[in-house]
Amino acid sequence: MKSIKDQLKSIATELDKGNLVVASVSKKGTYWHLDHSLRVIEGVLETLITSKPEDFSPRINFWKKIILLTGYIPRGKGKAPKQVVPLPEISKDDLLKRLESIQVLLSKSENTHKKAHFNHPLFKDLNKKQTLRFLRIHTHHHLKIIADINKRAN
Template identity: 45%
Template sequence: MKNPLQKQFDQLESYFEKGDLVAPSVSAQGIYWHVDHSLRILEGVPEMMRQSKPEDYKPKSSLIKFVIMNTGWMPRGKGKSPKHVLPEDHLLDKEHIARRMDHAFHQINTIKDLDDDSFMRHPLFGSLNKKETVKFLTIHTNHHLKIMRDIVNKKVS
């Protein structure tokens, strides 16, 4: 049975195949942007976890973290992503995203092999342990899959 991240990865792939649809009433960004952003997160987080050191683990508590991690819901248009996970316009083409997709697929499949004390550091949530990280990645990817679904349903010619 596939883990939730692998299932979501398959969904990202299916949206990628739809091309760069846009629906400004849903999002200022098109399908390729959302796929690329999601893949950047899925590529980078396992690497961050691999490099983490247990002594650097610093969890934080906050209402927004509690709400997101317990409901699985992320508000649209409220978050500010770090620059390194924002897609670059000149790289938003099928070829670049396909390469990123291959790398991201490999990366998400390495998470299961990481030490249980591996963690990621989130700009707002502080350190998230391995289990919380997988949950966050699932929530974040689902957030963007919902946006892509709405873009496809409201696409403009």
């Protein structure tokens, strides 16, 4: 699986292809998947950066273990929280601005404590290492959907 930085380069490449929709693969177009992925990265990194390490509360969670271990998210099983659901109209310029914002957040996140954390709705507290792995897995999941859309669109 690619690093987050490499995944962001892939996202930038996908932007140039335009917004493709193939309903047999996904009801959402490629820009929806890109925007959703970027919103997740942005929000999670902001949370990680502002978290207080002393508030980290690790818990054993079956789904967290399975997904972080396998690196696989099944399609069609999750529901995105409303704060990471894209708006109906998504422009390439908006996505490029979000990409720029994420570059700054990535730099800031490198200096966070190892117990900096993100509270996932299903997995609960993820430490810095787990959070960054989750972001790679989640982004990979959406990039695979986009790749399938691209295959069917051509």
